[in-house]
Structure formats: C-alpha cells, structure tokens
Amino acid sequence: MSGTDNGNGGHSLRWLRRAVMMPYFWLLLFFxxxxxxxxxxxxxxxxxxxPPFTPLLEWGAxxxxxxxxxxxxxxxxxxxxxxxxxxxxxxxxxxxxxLLCLLLGYPMAYYxxxxxxxxxxxxxxxxxxxxxxxxxxxxxxxxxLLNNRGLINEFLIGIGVIDRPLAMLYNDFAVYLGIVYSxxxxxxxxxxxxxxxxxLDLLDAAADLGARRWQAFVDVTLPLxxxxxxxxxxxxxxxxxxxxxIPALLGGADTLMIGRVLWDEFFINRDWPVASAVxxxxxxxxxxxxxxxxxxxxxxxxxxx
Amino acid sequence: MKGRxxxxxxxxxxxxxxxxxPIISVVIxxxxxxxxxxxxxxxxxxxxxxxxxxDKLIDAAxxxxxxxxxxxxxxxxLGAIVALALHRVARLxxxxxxSGMITAPLVMxxxxxxxxxxxxxxxxxxxxxxxxxxxxTTITIAHITFSxxxxxxxxxxxxxxxxxxxxxxxxxxxxxxxxxxxDVTVPMxxxxxxxxxxxxxxLSLDDLVISSFVSGPGATTLPMLIFAxxxxxxxxxxxxxxxxxxxxxxxxxxxxxxxxxxxxxVAAD
Numbered sequence: 167m168s169g170t171d172n173g174n175g176g177h178s179l180r181w182l183r184r185a186v187m188m189p190y191f192w193l194l195l196f197f198x199x200x201x202x203x204x205x206x207x208x209x210x211x212x213x214x215x216x217p218p219f220t221p222l223l224e225w226g227a228x229x230x231x232x233x234x235x236x237x238x239x240x241x242x243x244x245x246x247x248x249x250x251x252x253x254x255x256x257x258x259x260x261x262x263x264x265l266l267c268l269l270l271g272y273p274m275a276y277y278x279x280x281x282x283x284x285x286x287x288x289x290x291x292x293x294x295x296x297x298x299x300x301x302x303x304x305x306x307x308x309x310x311l312l313n314n315r316g317l318i319n320e321f322l323i324g325i326g327v328i329d330r331p332l333a334m335l336y337n338d339f340a341v342y343l344g345i346v347y348s349x350x351x352x353x354x355x356x357x358x359x360x361x362x363x364x365x366l367d368l369l370d371a372a373a374d375l376g377a378r379r380w381q382a383f384v385d386v387t388l389p390l391x392x393x394x395x396x397x398x399x400x401x402x403x404x405x406x407x408x409x410x411x412i413p414a415l416l417g418g419a420d421t422l423m424i425g426r427v428l429w430d431e432f433f434i435n436r437d438w439p440v441a442s443a444v445x446x447x448x449x450x451x452x453x454x455x456x457x458x459x460x461x462x463x464x465x466x467x468x469x470x471x
Numbered sequence: 472m473k474g475r476x477x478x479x480x481x482x483x484x485x486x487x488x489x490x491x492x493p494i495i496s497v498v499i500x501x502x503x504x505x506x507x508x509x510x511x512x513x514x515x516x517x518x519x520x521x522x523x524x525x526d527k528l529i530d531a532a533x534x535x536x537x538x539x540x541x542x543x544x545x546x547x548x549l550g551a552i553v554a555l556a557l558h559r560v561a562r563l564x565x566x567x568x569x570s571g572m573i574t575a576p577l578v579m580x581x582x583x584x585x586x587x588x589x590x591x592x593x594x595x596x597x598x599x600x601x602x603x604x605x606x607x608t609t610i611t612i613a614h615i616t617f618s619x620x621x622x623x624x625x626x627x628x629x630x631x632x633x634x635x636x637x638x639x640x641x642x643x644x645x646x647x648x649x650x651x652x653x654d655v656t657v658p659m660x661x662x663x664x665x666x667x668x669x670x671x672x673x674l675s676l677d678d679l680v681i682s683s684f685v686s687g688p689g690a691t692t693l694p695m696l697i698f699a700x701x702x703x704x705x706x707x708x709x710x711x712x713x714x715x716x717x718x719x720x721x722x723x724x725x726x727x728x729x730x731x732x733x734x735x736x737v738a739a740d
Contacts, residue, residue: 186556189549285497307493408580
C-alpha cells in the first residue's frame with residue numbers, strides 16, 4: 167500500500183491538499199466544463215449568428231424562463247444514413263487496423279521478450295524511438311514512399327515485378343498502413359510487459375512434458391498473454407476510431423472516417439450543433455472500450471502493488 | 472523456446488523496417504537537389520537554405536517552441552501535484568472526479584477535445600469578455616490540459632516505485648515539510664519530472680488537431696503550417712524540416728542516455 171495520512175506526513179499533506187485545488191479547478195474549467203458545453207450545444211438549434219446556435223437557458227425580463235432542448239441534431243444523424251455509414255466505416259477501419267497491428271506487434275513483442283536483457287533494452291528503445299519524432303511528419307513520410315512515382319513503385323518497376331505503378335496512396339490501404347505504422351509501439355509495449363512477466367518455467371515444463379513448440383505456444387503462452395493482447399488492442403483501437411491526421415493525409419476522397427467528417431462539418435459546413443452531436447455519439451461509441459481499458463488499468467495497478 | 476525461428480525473425484525484421492524506412496528515406500531525400508522525390512539530382516543543401524529564408528516557417532517554429540516550453544512547464548508542475556495528491560492523500564475530497572478527469576484526456580479523441588475547448592473559449596468570451604482573441608494563449612491552455620494527464624501517468628509510476636523512508640527520515644530529523652519536499656522528494660522525483668516534461672514538450676510541439684481548433688487567425692503553429700503544405704503532396708523543404716527534427720531528437724536521446732547512465736547507481740530504476 168502506498169503512503170497515507172500517517173503521523174509525520176500530516177503537515178506536508180495539508181500543504182498538498184491545498185495545492186491540489188489548483189489543478190483541480192484547472193481540470194473542472196478546461197476539461198469538464200467544455201464537455202458540458204458540447205453536450206449543451208448538441209441539443210441547441212443552429213441559427214445564423216455568432217455563436218451559431220440557440221442558447222440553452224432562456225433569460226427573459228422576469229429572469230429564467232425555461233430550458234430549450236432539441237434532439238433534432240441527433241435525429242438528423244440517425245435519419246441521414248450518411249453518418250451511420252461513416253460511424254460503421256470508422257469502427258471497421260479501426261478494427262482492421264488494430265488487428266493488423268496485433269498480427270505484426272505480437273511476434274515483435276514475443277521476440278523482444280525472449281532476448282537477453284541487454285538486447286531487450288535496445289530493441290525496445292528502437293520501438294519507442296520513432297515516437298519522439300513528430301507524428302505528423304512520420305505520416306507524411308509515407309506519401310513519398312507510396313506515391314505513384316514513389317520509392318516503392320519505382321523500386322518494384324525497377325526490378326521488373328510490375329510494369330505499371332500500384333495505386334497505394336490515397337486509399338484505404340494507405341490508411342491501414344498508417345494506423346499500423348503509427349500505433350505499433352502502443353501495441354508492442356503492453357504486450358511486451360505481459361510476455362516479459364510470463365513465467366518461462368511454464369513453457370519449459372510444457373516442453374519437458376513433450377509439447378511441441380507451436381503447441382506450447384497455443385496452449386500456454388497465448389492464453390496467458392490475453393490481458394496484454396486486450397490492453398494493446400484497446401490502446402490502438404480507441405484513438406484509431408477518431409483519427410484525423412492519417413485519413414486526411416493518406417486516405418482517398420472515399421475514405422470516410424469520423425474524425426475527418428467532424429473536421430469538415432466544423433471547418434467547412436460550420437454546423438456546430440451537428441458537429442457537437444457527432445462528437446457526443448462518437449464518445450458514446452467509445453465509452454465501452456474506454457471503460458474496459460480503465461478496468462484493465464486499475465487491475466494492473468492493484469496487481470503491481 | 473528462445474524464439475529463434477526464421478519466420479519469426481523475418482516478421483520482426485519487417486516490423487523494424489516499417490518503423491525506420493520512412494524516416495530514413497525522408498532524411499536521404501532532404502539532401503536531394505531535384506524537386507522530384509524519386510529522381511536523385513545529386514547532393515544539395517538547397518532545401519535547408521530555403522528554410523532559412525522562409526519567414527512564415529521560422530515564425531511558426533518559434534511560436535510552437537514557445538508554446539511547448541510554457542505548456543510543458545505548467546503541465547509538469549500541475550501534473551506532479553495531482554500525482555502526489557492521488558498517491559499520498561488517502562481521503563482526498565473528490566478523488567474519483569479528479570482521477571476521472573485526469574485519465575479521460577488520455578483516451579479522448581483529440582478532435583473532440585479541440586472542439587469542446589473551442590466552444591468553452593467562445594462561451595467565456597461571451598460571458599466574461601476573455602479571451603477576446605484566440606491564439607498562443609488558448610493553444611497553451613489546451614496543451615497544458617491534455618499533456619498534464621501524461622505527466623501524471625509518468626510521475627505516478629515513479630511514486631509507486633519510490634522508497635518513502637528517506638522522506639520519513641528527513642521528517643523525523645525535524646525537517647520542515649516544505650524543506651523536505653524540495654530537498655528530498657523533488658530530487659527523488661527528478662527523473663520522472665524530466666521525462667514528464669519532455670513528453671509534454673513533444674506532445675505540444677507535435678499537436679495539430681487541438682491547436683487547429685483553438686487557434687485564431689493570427690497564430691499558426693509549425694504542425695498547422697506543415698499540414699497545410701503536405702496536404703498537397705510531397706514538398707522537399709518539409710523533408711529538410713523532418714531531418715532537422717530527427718537530428719534534434721537524436722541529440723536529445725543521446726544526451727539523456729549519457730546522463731542517465733552516469734546517474735544509474737543513484738536512480739536505480
């Protein structure tokens with residue numbers, strides 16, 4: 167158990183109790199309040215004004231007169247099939263991207279976890295290192311590779327595998343590649359943490375008992391690494407659903423992901439109430455995976471103590 | 472059971488290639504004289520020279536650096552306080568709300584964070600007349616808010632690994648709480664504070680989505696400028712910027728690893 171209100175800490179804790187009010191109010195003002203405002207705007211009518219939505223609370227001459235709530239923005243989302251398709255497409259793209267990430271990340275984490283400690287550190291560092299270089303620029307780097315006249319096409323044509331360039335950029339393929347590339351470290355780290363803790367004696371025991379390597383993996387390692395798999399997948403899936411930069415730079419005109427649509431709804435159509443309703447629905451979709459992830463984290467915290 | 476099979480090794484090699492080939496290709500082509508990406512026109516530094524003449528780009532880079540330094544510093548201070556309070560104060564009032572608000576930004580889609588903060592700033596301007604203009608200040612506030620969450624994660628993991636008996640000894644020897652905090656606790660937390668600061672700095676320097684929402688007409692950060700350029704495809708001067716950033720990161724990582732290897736006996740992670 168961590169340190170608590172024990173005798174000699176009393177003074178410093180009083181100081182800390184007072185000091186924590188600052189970040190507390192900061193978060194109430196800049197995190198919770200904005201969230202409530204977006205909820206409010208999502209039930210307001212759009213009007214041509216600045217700001218372009220009707221106020222929630224109506225103040226008349228006699229003071230407070232009532233609350234205006236409209237669910238027309240939500241109704242619009244559901245009646246207009248467009249948004250349903252986009253939500254489904256975003257979830258699908260994030261899910262496939264996550265799966266591809268797992269297929270590549272698992273063998274990497276497994277391999278790293280089985281190296282001698284010195285090498286493990288280096289290999290792990292090599293996974294994390296690109297994270298420190300701008301995300302935007304790393305996504306951008308793929309444009310030069312995937313282009314019709316990019317390095318990969320020129321190379322494949324050069325060695326005679328293909329004679330016309332493959333269309334690899336501005337389509338769903340490029341977005342999947344972008345997701346795998348950008349989120350690979352987030353998949354590998356929880357998997358590695360899990361696989362590294364895994365008791366190798368169990369594997370040896372399985373081998374002693376005559377299990378073949380593959381069988382030992384399927385029967386022992388894989389089931390034991392399920393928490394790592396879930397953690398890694400959620401860590402990739404949750405941000406991938408609302409991803410903006412990757413579909414905006416690598417996706418095609420028909421790559422509809424909700425982050426990008428929300429951006430357009432706001433910056434191009436300027437329909438704030440609909441943009442707010444779009445984000446509330448996105449959050450509702452993400453609540454289940456987020457809660458799942460939180461529970462996993464708390465369990466991990468408790469296990470670590 | 473050592474994982475030395477050939478298929479496994481080739482998947483791992485592919486994974487590392489995926490991580491590094493794009494970065495390396497950008498570095499190589501930043502020295503390319505030709506405007507065309509695939510055509511090698513000989514070694515040249517012309518794209519670096521053109522960066523130096525691009526005033527808009529230099530302004531954007533300076534603005535981003537300023538925002539990153541200020542927001543990382545505030546985020547580290549506020550985040551460390553939250554981490555300490557959550558870790559040490561057992562009966563903290565509103566604990567559940569605080570820990571909820573501090574972990575939520577980690578999983579909140581940034582597009583929603585950006586949109587909701589913009590609405591807040593507009594409502595505040597409406598109600599109390601501040602902030603009249605959105606720009607560096609509003610971007611800094613937004614960055615402090617989301618990077619604080621990352622600082623808390625880093626500091627908390629350090630706190631749970633830390634030995635508290637040193638602080639208790641200092642208290643027993645009659646040290647005043649504030650003195651003990653700054654002379655004992657802060658030095659012990661230093662590695663976490665430094666990595667939390669660097670993380671917050673990087674996140675701020677890198678942020679495109681949230682900045683785009685909360686910025687005003689006058690303030691363009693480096694990612695916003697880069698995004699506007701690369702939306703139209705590959706531009707060689709962006710290759711040069713990328714290379715400079717890679718070089719800076721490499722220097723920072725090398726310095727950090729030298730410093731931490733010297734400190735190893737004390738830090739004992």
